[in-house]
Amino acid sequence: MVYPNRRTFLDNGRTAFSYILKQIGNNNKILLPSYIGITDKEGSGVFDPVLENGIDYDFYNVNKDLSIDTQDFLEKIKDPEIKSVLVIHYFGFAQNDIDQLATICKEHDKYLIEDCAHSLLSKFNNKGLGSFGDASFFSLHKILPMEGGGILQINNPNIKDPEITDTGHIRLFLKFDLSKIAETRRANYLYLLEKLKLLKGIEILYPGLPENIVPLNFPILIKNKDRNEVYFEMLDREIELVSLYYRLINQINESYSNSYYISKHIINLPIHQAITFSDIDEVVEELRKIIQK
Ligand SMILES: Cc1ncc(COP(=O)(O)O)c(C=O)c1O
Numbered sequence: 278m279v280y281p282n283r284r285t286f287l288d289n290g291r292t293a294f295s296y297i298l299k300q301i302g303n304n305n306k307i308l309l310p311s312y313i314g315i316t317d318k319e320g321s322g323v324f325d326p327v328l329e330n331g332i333d334y335d336f337y338n339v340n341k342d343l344s345i346d347t348q349d350f351l352e353k354i355k356d357p358e359i360k361s362v363l364v365i366h367y368f369g370f371a372q373n374d375i376d377q378l379a380t381i382c383k384e385h386d387k388y389l390i391e392d393c394a395h396s397l398l399s400k401f402n403n404k405g406l407g408s409f410g411d412a413s414f415f416s417l418h419k420i421l422p423m424e425g426g427g428i429l430q431i432n433n434p435n436i437k438d439p440e441i442t443d444t445g446h447i448r449l450f451l452k453f454d455l456s457k458i459a460e461t462r463r464a465n466y467l468y469l470l471e472k473l474k475l476l477k478g479i480e481i482l483y484p485g486l487p488e489n490i491v492p493l494n495f496p497i498l499i500k501n502k503d504r505n506e507v508y509f510e511m512l513d514r515e516i517e518l519v520s521l522y523y524r525l526i527n528q529i530n531e532s533y534s535n536s537y538y539i540s541k542h543i544i545n546l547p548i549h550q551a552i553t554f555s556d557i558d559e560v561v562e563e564l565r566k567i568i569q570k
Contacts, residue, residue, distance in 0.1 A: 283431045286447040290394040293414035293429035295326040305360040311336040312536040314522035361388035366396040369492040379409040398459045398491035458550045459491040465548035472561045478568040494519045498542040514563045519545040
């Protein structure tokens with residue numbers, strides 16, 4: 278059955294996530310991916326709402342390319358205390374076969390929550406990300422030049438909508454040409470991809486760009502150098518980088534070896550709509566000088 282999409286504009290993504298958690302109730306134990314970041318400035322957009330709502334949690338493993346370790350996922354979802362599952366579509370890319378994950382969650386009678394904070398404009402099988410689970414949330418300021426803003430999307434008719442009004446973000450949101458933004462981000466990603474294929478010393482996390490995927494940025498892993506060193510050298514050379522998911526929450530320790538490795542090696546290069554091909558050439562040139570030094 279296809280549910281109508283019910284969308285509400287809120288202050289940010291985490292407020293929407295918190296609302297969903299409250300609707301599911303506090304005897305909820307949530308199954309989370311083992312790759313969740315934190316920064317001193319912003320805290321953890323994913324984990325803070327879980328802690329604030331006093332919800333118990335467990336983690337499932339991710340593979341080396343951040344996809345879900347399905348074997349571990351299928352094992353953990355059997356826990357009768359688990360009531361909900363969070364799937365994060367990292368950096369705009371759809372996680373595994375999200376349609377199939379939704380079926381698995383239904384079969385096990387668990388709520389599926391999609392974290393689309395990075396994936397406002399991406400689709401899978403011609404359906405917007407965020408439409409597969411029982412509820413989902415988006416972060417507007419990550420993709421659009423906005424101060425804040427988030428969207429809560431509820432797909433399950435048994436979850437009620439919030440009794441709140443829009444915060445003004447909706448008016449701003451409607452002004453953007455989203456298909457143009459999607460097109461530019463995809464073109465920038467593909468352009469950068471061709472350049473980076475020629476660069477030694479890095480690994481490309483997503484070496485293909487599936488149809489209808491609109492990336493947030495371009496994550497790469499720095500193989501033979503310290504990621505922090507590279508990151509700060511790039512900043513010194515006035516290359517703007519997005520610093521995202523390079524430090525994990527304390528609850529995810531080194532035993533989650535794939536997540537830990539990615540966090541220690543990741544750098545996110547810009548591909549947003551305000552950047553040009555010649556800016557991208559410069560990014561690649563500076564990166565080349567630093568990693569081949
Ligand atoms: C994966 C992910 N989910 C949720 C959030 C929270 O989004 P917002 O900053 O809009 O609250 C963030 C950002 O911090 C994020 O990176």
